[in-house]
Amino acid sequence: MSQLSDLLFETSVAASSLKDYLSGARLRLGVTGLSRSGKTVFITALVHQLTRAVAAKTAGPGRKSLLPVFRVAAENRLVSAHLDPQPDDAVPRFAYEEHLSALTGADRHWPQSTRRISELRVTLQYDRKAAGLMSSLRPGPARLDIDIVDYPGEWLLDLPLLGKTYAQWSRETLEAASAAARATIAADWRGATALTDPLGNANEETARRLAALFTNYLRAAKTDRYALSTLPPGRFLMPGDLEGSPALTFAPLPVQEESAPPAGSLAAMMERRYEAYRTHVVRPFFRDHFARLDRQIVLVDALAALNSGPAAVRDLETALADVLTAFRTGRSSLVSTIFRPKIDRILFAATKADHLHHTSHDRLEGVLRHLTSRAIERAEGVGATIDVIALAAVRATREAIVKHDGESLAAIVGTPIEGERIGDDVFDGVAEGAIFPGELPADPRNVFRGDALALPEDDADFRFLKFRPPVAALGRDMEPMPLPHIRLDRAMEFLFGDRLG
Template identity: 55%
Template sequence: MSTPPPPSALDDPTRQPWHRAGALLTDMMTPTLRLGVTGLSRAGKTIFITALIRNLVSGGRLPFFLPEAEGRIERAYLEPQPDDQVPRFDYEGHLEDLARDPPDWPESTRRLSQVRITIEYRSASALRRALGISRLNLDVVDYPGEWLVDLPLLEMTYDQWCAEAVEQARAPRRQAHSKAWREFLASVDPSAPKDEKIAQRGAQLFAEYLKAARADDHVLHTTGPGRFLLPGDLEGSPLLTFCPLVLGDKPSYGRNSLAAMMARRFESYKTHVVKPFFRDHFSRLDRQIVLVDVLGPLNEGGDAVVDLQRALNAILRVFRIGSGNWLTALFTRRIDKLLFAATKADHINSSSHDRLEAILRVIIDRAMGRAEDTGADVGVQALAALRATRETDAKVGNEWLPCIVGVPMPGERIGDRVFDGKTEAAVFPGDLPANPRNALKPGAAPAGLHFVRFRPPRLMPPGIDGESPPLPHIRLDRALDFLLSDWLA
């Protein structure tokens, strides 16, 4: 008769309490890193998070992500949503969009969501090994880019907001969109008695102006409120029934005036909408990546780039930035690493990536300076979380030009050519300005620039080995290395 094998630690009832205690201690000592993926609408937040998850959990090609390159990451996997009050990021739904034939980009974010990725790794740190730390919970929060423009309101009074909003509405690029609302303003006396019907009409016209401007690609980088664009369950409530008024240089209005009612609702909006959003999410971040679509505004011209610069500087002023580490993060939250990323780098040839980074540096120069003064580590990169093109050289006349090849989205055009969304095309996007400051000069877009949107690559099903091909990217691994490597050391 063969001798039975000795009982394992799990089978031994005397060891089970110790095993459970060890597992509990490991859970308690697993640090959580909150990564903020921030960017104005259409900067690519949803696809960045989707590609980040996919490459971590499926073993993507990340040669410049040091823990992965050193073979120290054991595995990464999705955990159940840890916050009962926040919906889960729809990762699987976004993969379904990419797996369609033809593939589609996932829809832009329309609500707050969150996802937790647990990364198991072999630490190179003796202290962490001694403490039993071999896992990291990575919490990533997604939210509509339209909500981001609300943050500067925290530092503004109603009078200041009115002056800025009215000035923006009068700008040449917005005059057509704001015409009906500006005509309404001309007919309204801010010191007249408060009137709900007038407030409703003003809010409606103001929201229609914002939505019309937003529908024009890359036209709207302006002060909020962001919920006027995506109201959700606030639609029709007094929290969204207000608008800017023309108050003059030295505004004066009575307690029961129309302007006073608008001002109270403006402050209520900040109190009940903006502050909780900032408190519950932005003030709890450890690391931050700010995604910036530079190419879109470049397509519109210098005025649009200046709008982008103004919006980003206003937003970033309210972030809690400062140096720290994984241990101090247990007691206080500050953003100690901040990465600015120019997205859609696959829309231009790699020979222009350094120019794209240089333009982004000029756009966020002041914000970078403030962050560096706090001791935070700041980086700038050009990346594409999901690469939709490849590169080639094409001969035009007697000249060889660096082009990109992909399937342009339906309706995209260059000159008289309109793409059908099915046919691959080689596109010369043009040369970015050698002097990055020229990108901020007022006026039309530089001659010769043609940036079009491309279909994403199709997500292929698993092969006979059960593994799916990795998603192509540009510098996603370098971004992960900057943001995560020291927590996985």
Template identity: 40%
Template sequence: MRQPLSRELSNLLERGRDRQLRLAVTGLSQAGKTAFLTSLVNQLRHAGVEAQLDLLPVAREGRLLGAQRLNQPDLGVPRFPYDPGMAALRDTPPRWPEPTRGISELRLQLRYRPAQQGWLTPDIAHLTLDLFDYPGEWLLDLPLLQHDFYSWCHAQAQLEGPHRKALFSEWLTEIEHLDPTAEADEAQLATLAEAYAQGLRRAKQAGFSDLQPGRFLLPGELDGAPVLQFFPLPALRTPKETLEALPNTSVYATLATRFRYYQQQVVRPFYRDHFRRFDRQIVLVDVLGALNAGPERFEDLSRALRQLMQSFDYGKRSLLTRLFAPKIDRLAIAATKADHVTPDQHGNVVLLLEALLAEPLKDLRFADIPVKALSLAAIRATDAREVLHEGKRTPALKGTTLEGEEVLVYPGDVPSRLPKADFWQQQGFDFPSFRPMATDAEALSHIRMDAAIDWLIGDKLK
């Protein structure tokens, strides 16, 4: 839905003055996007009151006056559910905010005192921050724009680790005798598509990340539509030219048509309307969850993130790019759930994250795009403790599991580099999932949210 002309002109003016930033909070399903956005809004709204933001200079110096929610930039998009998220965290017992099931936006206006006063510097300045939330499952589809149906089939055929393959065993059995050159049977294709979707759902439950098409996992308004009744054809040995010459009624042509429709009518508008407009980005990664899940899932996460980061526009900002072709000019990569390991392991978590994303980071640094890696917990779920064991003090975590059991645990050591075979064979790393800590404070307790905020927008608050 187009915005009123007056609002578009106002946005254009603010972007021209560099007083408006669009922040991409990028993360796959269960990486913690909703928790991060809830905490981000909470910290900024309570800056200078209760929020602990010592690593954010504008807050530490008392210059950040706070943040206020403004009217939606796009009246056709729901507002980010900040209040329901806070209500869940304040519940008894506290609950994590509900996972994202659709697109939402939120606009904040930050007010602050500039550090340097002068003739042209106002006493009070402002920065508009646009935030955008979406299901992580839908994010998985962006790399589809780099494929046609034939190349996508070959790409999917390479994802054949033993655990993943077992989760798709029913679909693989059913599709084994499907002839791509035969005339399409609509009922058969619908049955096979559902079997493929069930495999994707099982793979997600088992901790896999590289799962396409993402709308099969969270179809929204497309549930039951023919556009979701396609799937890759494994082990294609027929030349592409031969397959593309088949009649429109063939299995191959029918699936290819649905793939193109999905690509052009579902994925491309999602990318065009949202992901081409960002100025700053933070990529949230549940590296600990992948480490907990084992080698095949760990490599699966690395592959999914490498493909995903090729879908964004990175580059230097200028007046023209701000106005007409925004590029991401600053990036943070963050390992979430830092409170699920003891503080002495946080450094290793960051090193492991950098190793996981080594190739994309090399490309970004070569292009001179500022990048920062860190570990954080947007909303704390544990307290760091020490226990006396055999005369030695050992770090530990105290928290409450999702089932309500209070525990005192040491989850294990995090490797500082990509794990080798012997790590997985002798794996001693394991952590439970915790519920959020109960608190009466208005500002949420966190780990390094202030460092993340400073890196992402601190240079605009001087």
């Protein structure tokens, strides 16, 4: 029965892939990252840069290109970019206009973060590079449809559950919760679990109580204080329309891996609901969305993990390894493109690079490369191209040299969000502040020993300031021009620049 189910699953994926291929020149780009990593801002900034790139070229004399590394724009071959209706009618549309208004409006603020899957199609028209006879036989601009699929990274971390039984998942989850970094916040749930008989009669009240305590533990682990990353099942933190359903009302129990729990027991009920979660939540996401991706960017808030300490850094390393394990990587061929697409390029991006001075950007990349090194080696072995960068899709700060106690220090300057504070100073959301961000260690291995940020003064408050988006300049049409960024053009070139030759 399992083999038949897998065959039907693979057939449906192949059918979807064939449909995508026959639709013409297109690329499906997955955008993900764990919560608060900047997915919504990245997509909004990416689309805004593309759709306003031509206007930016003529915005005024002496204006520098905002996308110097994105070759099709730097070479003036980008004819136009515009939004088109997305191909998947059953998937919510990414609220681009709403998010852009949040970033560039009079009360500029960061848009709401990703809570569900969404999609957006941006269509590029571009001039081909002159390449002999074939170029002359295809007059006029070429076209590429980029279907951007936005989904929470927590859902991605659910994909390994497809290969784990309830007993295996329970054992791993209980073991992880007993580690020093998690034991305190998991104490209430672990205590209730220890007092529960898995082989006792199934009881809905017990199941709901354990599921609620388990969810509280996951929620606490996600806060800035702990910044832990490996917290499946992902829908427990983002339930959406599944909230309160049996598929989200289960929790790990200490059960035997060699034998099934007796019918009618609490463990049997929990196992059945775990299987329902895999069947009705995880598998459809993989089949309908994830398995059809061509390229992928994974946004990582490495600074949050660094600020929380070595335990969070190690947990982030584990999460990133799980992320790469979930991807179907390899070199694309005509057959795989038509029937079984593979992700042949993956970009890991350490976000919020504007919170550091540029002298630490290479070190931030080095930290992320070190965190992903073992997983990257496996993926590159099967033909996938992987890169690591530090970026800020929207740059909220600028750099300056500031005198502090008679010493010249490299600082970042921006407008902190109202209510942010340094010591006794509380910002009003209007006044700018100069922050000394410190610098990352030259040896990325030091982050596992807790040597994450070296500050001029040992004051962790400097690390957590949140800044408002910058003020957007208006173009000749009185519409907002693209906001400044750090290496967004490099990300664009890596993810789809090769398709614009």
